[in-house]
Structure formats: structure tokens, C-alpha cells
Amino acid sequence: MAEAPFHDRDGFIWMNGTFRPWREANLHVLTHGLHYASSVFEGERAYDGAIFKSREHSQRLHLSAKLMGFEIPYSVEELDRAKQETVNKNGNPSSYVRAIAWRGSDKLGVSTPQSTINVAIAAWPWGDYFADKMKGIKLCIAPWRRPSPDTAPCNAKAAGLYMICTLSKNAAEANGFQDALMMDWRGQVAEATGANIFFVRDGVLHTPYPDAFLNGLTRQTVIALAKQRKMEVQERAIWPTELGTFEECFLTGSAAEITPVAEIAGIKYKPGRVTEQLMADFSALVRRKNAPSTVAAPARVAKKAASAKRK
Ligand SMILES: Cc1ncc(COP(=O)(O)O)c(C=O)c1O
Numbered sequence: 001m002a003e004a005p006f007h008d009r010d011g012f013i014w015m016n017g018t019f020r021p022w023r024e025a026n027l028h029v030l031t032h033g034l035h036y037a038s039s040v041f042e043g044e045r046a047y048d049g050a051i052f053k054s055r056e057h058s059q060r061l062h063l064s065a066k067l068m069g070f071e072i073p074y075s076v077e078e079l080d081r082a083k084q085e086t087v088n089k090n091g092n093p094s095s096y097v098r099a100i101a102w103r104g105s106d107k108l109g110v111s112t113p114q115s116t117i118n119v120a121i122a123a124w125p126w127g128d129y130f131a132d133k134m135k136g137i138k139l140c141i142a143p144w145r146r147p148s149p150d151t152a153p154c155n156a157k158a159a160g161l162y163m164i165c166t167l168s169k170n171a172a173e174a175n176g177f178q179d180a181l182m183m184d185w186r187g188q189v190a191e192a193t194g195a196n197i198f199f200v201r202d203g204v205l206h207t208p209y210p211d212a213f214l215n216g217l218t219r220q221t222v223i224a225l226a227k228q229r230k231m232e233v234q235e236r237a238i239w240p241t242e243l244g245t246f247e248e249c250f251l252t253g254s255a256a257e258i259t260p261v262a263e264i265a266g267i268k269y270k271p272g273r274v275t276e277q278l279m280a281d282f283s284a285l286v287r288r289k290n291a292p293s294t295v296a297a298p299a300r301v302a303k304k305a306a307s308a309k310r311k
Pocket of ligand 1: 165191192196215216217
């Protein structure tokens with residue numbers, strides 16, 4: 001049976017401070033966020049009722065908004081509370097959680113000095129991001145590159161940066177792959193379209209240095225877990241010519257969790273000891289309620305928006 005479309009489901013969506021019935025969480029068509037991609041968002045998972053790294057995700061939402069020139073009119077603590085209430089109210093202890101903030105419909109033009117900032121939170125049950133994940137997924141090379149930091153604010157989880165991801169993932173799926181590996185503007189290995197990438201060679205983890213893409217919270221968690229296991233982790237520039245020299249490969253992300261990669265454009269990998277160990281450690285960590293923070297949080301930003309008005 002086909003999955004119900006997202007606009008036609010049961011439940012409640014938190015919108016600007018109150019819960020609305022799911023089907024009534026709508027916007028005007030002349031919303032700035034829709035026309036000019038002035039929105040930032042988070043993708044998180046609740047495990048057994050507790051949102052993993054909720055605080056860090058709320059802090060990143062604030063940081064992304066700041067990079068996009070606006071402030072979220074709710075503090076990190078208020079966002080954490082609202083996300084948890086959304087999970088509880090919808091009655092699915094294991095959920096994907098989507099928080100999003102966007103410029104409203106006060107003005108429709110490229111410049112937006114005074115627009116109203118809106119915030120919404122939805123949560124719904126969601127299994128693995130990739131079907132048949134344990135078999136290992138197949139990636140092609142994306143036709144688009146991650147832009148340089150002076151072309152776009154690449155540390156923001158901003159909707160505009162996903163245009164090239166959607167184009168790349170659509171192209172991958174049309175050609176029988178599950179995802180695409182994106183290079184950065186220099187031609188170095190960057191990440192997949194919605195997840196970071198790791199490689200393993202002789203027991204050592206290698207992952208691109210995140211200077212042109214999101215330094216994922218799962219990426220940081222996996223690095224911390226690997227170090228706890230006394231594994232060597234090299235964050236460095238990785239060139240495509242190295243792809244054939246690695247034994248294992250996997251993706252990390254809140255949606256993807258840890259997903260083994262079986263192939264990149266004809267180069268084969270075998271999910272092995274290191275991937276399996278980290279998957280087991282990650283699974284144990286996320287299911288332990290109130291897990292201690294293993295990652296450094298992004299810098300705090302102002303708690304309340306001075307100029308943004310609540311709708
Ligand atoms: C483009 C991109 N890179 C990396 C990640 C991984 O980030 P995180 O582990 O914080 O979910 C995501 C997912 O949010 C993403 O969309």
C-alpha cells in the first residue's frame with residue numbers, strides 16, 4: 001500500500017507555540033521560505049521516547065538561522081521542550097523529528113530585513129532511511145559539487161543547500177543507485193546527499209575534513225565512539241583516486257544512522273569489523289536515555305530574537 005502523503009496524516013504539528021491538527025498545519029503560498037529558500041531545519045530521531053542529541057540539534061538550528069541572517073524566536077530550551085512534547089503527543093516513542101524555521105509571508109522579495117520567523121515541529125514513525133540497509137548501499141558519483149564556503153554558508157543546515165542534493169539523489173535513483181557521493185568544489189570527496197562518509201583501511205578510519213559541508217552530529221558521535229575504542233581517526237582531504245584503496249565504507253546521519261556502503265561507482269566495499277563495531281556502539285548509545293554528550297556543541301547564540309516577532 002502506498003504511504004500516505006505528508007499533508008494527509010493523523011496527529012499534531014507544533015507551529016509557532018501551539019499544536020495544530022496535522023492536516024491544518026498549512027502556510028500561505030506567498031511565503032518567503034518557499035520562494036527564496038529562507039529556511040533552516042533539523043532532522044533528529046527519538047529512540048524509546050528520548051530525542052538523541054536534542055540539545056545539539058536545537059543549538060544547530062539556532063546557528064543555521066544566524067548564518068542565514070535571522071534569529072529563532074524560541075530559546076534552545078523551549079525548542080527542546082516543544083520537540084519532546086511533539087513526540088509525546090503523537091504517541092510514537094521511536095520517531096523522526098523535523099524542526100524547521102522559515103521567513104513568513106510579510107514581504108515577498110529578495111531582501112527581507114523584518115520578516116516574521118515561523119517555527120514548526122513534526123514527528124512521525126520512520127524506519128531505516130535506506131531500504132535493505134544491511135546489504136550495503138550503492139552510490140554513484142554526483143553530477144553536482146558542494147560549493148565553497150565563500151559561495152554558500154556550508155555550515156548551515158539550510159534548505160537552499162539541498163537543491164543540489166535533491167538533483168543528485170534523483171539522478172542516482174534513476175540510474176539504480178541508492179545515493180550519490182558528492183565531491184566538493186576542489187574535487188575532494190565530501191559527503192552523500194544527506195549523510196557524511198567514512199572509510200576504513202587497515203583498521204584506521206578516514207573521513208573528509210568538514211570544511212565544505214555539514215559537520216554532522218552523527219559524524220561527531222561516531223568519531224567519539226571510535227576514539228573510545230582506541231581506533232585511529234584521520235580527518236583529512238580525501239581525493240577520489242583513493243576510493244579504491246579502502247576496505248570498508250559507511251555513511252552517518254540522523255536519518256541514515258550508520259549505513260554500510262557496498263559500492264561507489266563500481267568500487268566494492270565489504271561491511272566489516274569496524275563498521276559492525278561502530279554500528280553496535282551507536283545503537284547502544286542512542287537507546288540509552290539521557291546519553292551523556294559525546295560531541296562538542298556548536299557555539300551558543302542569543303536566546304531570544306530581538307527583532308523577530310512571533311506570528
Ligand atoms: C547534507 C547532510 N550532510 C550530513 C548530514 C548528517 O548530519 P547529522 O549527523 O547531524 O544528522 C545530514 C543530515 O542531517 C545532511 O543532510
